[in-house]
Amino acid sequence: MDRMDRTGQAQEPTPTPPPPSRLTGLKRSLTLWALSLWALGLSLWLHVVHILLGSGLTLPLLPSATRAVRKLADRQRALAKQWSGIEIPAAYPKHPATTTTQPPPTPTPTPRTLRTHLLSKDNQLYRDWRWANLDPYIGGAIAFVPAALILSGIWGMTTAIIGPQLSDSWGSVWYLFIPVQNGLTATLAGILAALQFPLALWAAPRAVHHHSRYLRAMLAPSDSELLATRIEHLTTTRSDAVDTQQAELRRIERDLHDGAQARLVAMGMTLDAAEHLLESNPEAVRALLQEARQSSAKALQELRDLVRGIHPPVLADRGLPDAVRSLAMICPLRTEVETDLPGRPEPAVESAAYFAISEILTNAAKHAQADRAWIDIRHEPSAAAHGALRITVTDDGRGGADISAGTGLRGIERRLATFDGVLAVSSPLNGPTMVTMELPCVLSSPKTTSS
Numbered sequence: 171m172d173r174m175d176r177t178g179q180a181q182e183p184t185p186t187p188p189p190p191s192r193l194t195g196l197k198r199s200l201t202l203w204a205l206s207l208w209a210l211g212l213s214l215w216l217h218v219v220h221i222l223l224g225s226g227l228t229l230p231l232l233p234s235a236t237r238a239v240r241k242l243a244d245r246q247r248a249l250a251k252q253w254s255g256i257e258i259p260a261a262y263p264k265h266p267a268t269t270t271t272q273p274p275p276t277p278t279p280t281p282r283t284l285r286t287h288l289l290s291k292d293n294q295l296y297r298d299w300r301w302a303n304l305d306p307y308i309g310g311a312i313a314f315v316p317a318a319l320i321l322s323g324i325w326g327m328t329t330a331i332i333g334p335q336l337s338d339s340w341g342s343v344w345y346l347f348i349p350v351q352n353g354l355t356a357t358l359a360g361i362l363a364a365l366q367f368p369l370a371l372w373a374a375p376r377a378v379h380h381h382s383r384y385l386r387a388m389l390a391p392s393d394s395e396l397l398a399t400r401i402e403h404l405t406t407t408r409s410d411a412v413d414t415q416q417a418e419l420r421r422i423e424r425d426l427h428d429g430a431q432a433r434l435v436a437m438g439m440t441l442d443a444a445e446h447l448l449e450s451n452p453e454a455v456r457a458l459l460q461e462a463r464q465s466s467a468k469a470l471q472e473l474r475d476l477v478r479g480i481h482p483p484v485l486a487d488r489g490l491p492d493a494v495r496s497l498a499m500i501c502p503l504r505t506e507v508e509t510d511l512p513g514r515p516e517p518a519v520e521s522a523a524y525f526a527i528s529e530i531l532t533n534a535a536k537h538a539q540a541d542r543a544w545i546d547i548r549h550e551p552s553a554a555a556h557g558a559l560r561i562t563v564t565d566d567g568r569g570g571a572d573i574s575a576g577t578g579l580r581g582i583e584r585r586l587a588t589f590d591g592v593l594a595v596s597s598p599l600n601g602p603t604m605v606t607m608e609l610p611c612v613l614s615s616p617k618t619t620s621s
Contacts, residue, residue, distance in 0.1 A: 189375055190253070190375055190378075192371035192372065192374060192375065193371070194375075195316075195371070195374035195375035195376075195377075195378055196316050196370065196371060196374040198249075198253055198374070198375075198378045199313045199314075199315070199316045199317065199374045199377045199378055199381075200313075200316075200317060201249070202246075202249070202309065202312075202313035202377075202378065202381050203310055203313040203314045203317060205242065205245065205246065205305075205309075205313075206305050206306050206309045206310030206313060206314075207306070207310070208242060209242060209302050209305040209306050209309070209310075210306035210310070212238055212239065212242065212302055213302050213303045213305075213306055215235065216235060216239070216299060216302055216303060217303065219231050219232065219235050236295060236298075239298045239299055239302045240262075240298060242302065243260075243298045243301065243302070243389060246385055246389075247260070247385070247389065249382075250381075250382035250385050250386065253378055253382065254378060254379050254382035254383075256382040256383065256385075256386055258385060258386045258389050258390050259390060259391060260294055260389070260391065261293070261294050261391040262294045262295070294389075294391060297388065297389055297391070298389065300388070301385075301388040301389055304388070305388075308384060309381055309384060309385070312377055312380055312381045312384060313377060313378075313381050315373055315377050316370040316371070316373050316374040316377055317370070319366045319367075319369050319370035319373060320366065320367060320370045322346075322363070322366045323363045323364065323365075323366030323367045323370070324363075325345065325363070326345045326346070326359050326360065326362055326363020326364075326366060327360060327363045327364070329343055329344075329345040329350045329356070329359050329363075330345070330350065330356045330357070330359045330360030330363060331356075331360075333345070333350030333351075333355075333356050333359060345359040345362065345363065346359075346362060348362065434465075434466075434469055436465055437462045437465040437466055437469065440458050440461050440462045440465065441458070441459075441462050443458055444458040444459055444462070482496075482524065484496050485520060485521065485524055486517070489511075489514050489520070490509075490511065490514070490515065490520045490523060490524060490547065491507070491509035491511060491547060493520075493524050494507055494509070494524065494527055494545060494547065495507050497524070497527065497528055497531065498531075498543075498545065501531050501535065501543070502535045503531065503534060503535050503540055503541065503542055503543045503565065504541065504542045504543070505531065505542070505543045505544070505545060506542075506543075506544050506545070507545045507547070508544075508545070508546045508547070509546075509547045509548065510547070510548040510549070511547060511548065511549055511559075511613065512549065512613060513549075513613030513614065514613060514614065515549075515559050515609070515611040515612075515613060515614070516611060516612075516614060518589070519559060519589055519609050519611045522585050522586060522588070522589055522591070522609065523547075523559060523561055523607070523609060525585070526561070526582045526585060526586065526607055527545060527561065527563060529578060529581070529582055530563045530582065530605050531543060531563070533571070533578050533579075534563075534565040534567055534603070537567075537571075538565055538567025538568055538569070538571070538601070538603060539567050539568050540565035540566050540567030540568075540601075540603075541566055541567075542565065542566050543563065543564065543565045543566075544562075544563070544564045544565075545561070545562070545563050545564075546561070546562040546564075547559070547560075547561050548560055549611075549613055557610075557611070557612070557613075558608045558609060558610045558611065559607075559608070559609040559610075559611050560606070560607070560608050561606070561607045561608075561609075562604060562605070562606050562607075563604075563605045563607075564602055564603065564604045564605075565601070565602060565603050566601055566602050567601050567602070567603055568599070568600060568601055569597045569598050569599050569600050569601035569602065569603050570597055570598075570599050571595055571597035571603050571605075572595070572597070573593070573595055579593065579595060579605075582607075586607055586609060589609050589610070589611070590609075590610050591607060591608060591609040591610070592607070592608050593605070593606070593607055594606045594607075
């Protein structure tokens with residue numbers, strides 16, 4: 171089955187990066203070995219915590235220990251993806267102590283909850299702890315192979331130079347399987363030592379790759395865990411979609427009741443009055459008919475606005491690029507739009523993207539005190555089978571936007587999650603703010619918009 175990411179979304183294998191140079195591979199193997207030394211110190215502490223886990227004496231220490239293990243594991247996962255192209259999914263319990271994204275507020279796990287996860291031995295927390303205890307030995311040994319070859323070469327060169335003299339006083343000096351006793355054996359030791367250096371450079375990239383494979387074997391969740399995570403994700407997004415749909419229906423009902431329906435009722439009363447005055451006061455009937463005509467025009471306009479709020483006609487007729495350009499024309503910000511879509515996404519994806527862009531521009535104009543905005547829309551290859559619709563909206567406002575601080579961005583995130591989409595926000599203080607959205611989709615129809 172396909173691998174899945176931390177939200178349970180199916181993913182294709184991550185493209186393998188180009189092979190590094192041999193010196194770069196050597197540096198990377200030394201970095202991994204240094205991380206294994208960090209894991210060694212951490213594992214000594216974890217042993218103490220784990221031994222006393224059943225007694226409850228270490229409960230207050232569990233949150234900090236779990237965060238330390240998670241930090242190291244995340245670092246290793248990132249390096250495996252960056253250096254070897256090996257994606258290592260994770261299926262952590264959803265709470266702030268163990269998630270890297272900004273989840274909805276949920277109760278913070280208690281130390282007893284963490285202890286339950288560790289004792290159950292069938293979850294990501296336990297796998298992380300097990301890996302942290304074994305990595306100094308297994309991962310450290312894999313990463314240390316190139317360095318060991320270099321040290322072996324240095325020792326061989328040393329014995330080749332001073333081995334014959336040392337053998338007179340020490341009795342014997344060996345380099346690997348060669349007893350260095352005279353000039354001939356010293357020369358053989360020197361040749362063998364010299365071969366260790368290119369061998370170390372050859373082994374370094376392979377050691378890095380094998381270390382990533384070992385890391386995936388130790389940390390990756392089982393298929394059943396990924397499936398459970400996927401089911402949980404789909405259940406959550408389905409619930410969000412249903413809630414959003416119900417809220418939208420209530421909004422439409424309210425707008426119809428307060429707007430067009432009220433005007434149509436008033437127009438009916440006006441026509442009824444005109445019918446009663448038709449014989450006795452024709453002039454009054456003319457005025458009432460004019461009033462009814464104005465009411466009908468206003469009701470029609472309100473209905474058009476309501477339809478535009480449900481699904482803009484320009485979006486259905488011209489597609490997302492022209493719909494966004496139309497949106498930019500009425501936006502109070504000076505907005506530039508760049509698009510590169512060789513076809514059209516599915517209507518539901520187009521609609522979700524359009525209203526997400528509209529919400530972001532509204533936030534920028536209302537809260538960010540921005541003057542200009544830039545929108546970039548394109549279809550790019552991604553982990554999804556058919557690529558993804560990638561949208562970037564940037565403004566020059568004051569920055570400081572935070573998904574967890576309000577409902578606007580959170581609502582956009584939920585809207586995109588219905589389609590397995592993701593939202594990323596970069597908004598330092600004083601700006602600029604860059605909101606990036608990615609929606610897996612296939613372009614199913616030819617391009618119909620103007621470029």
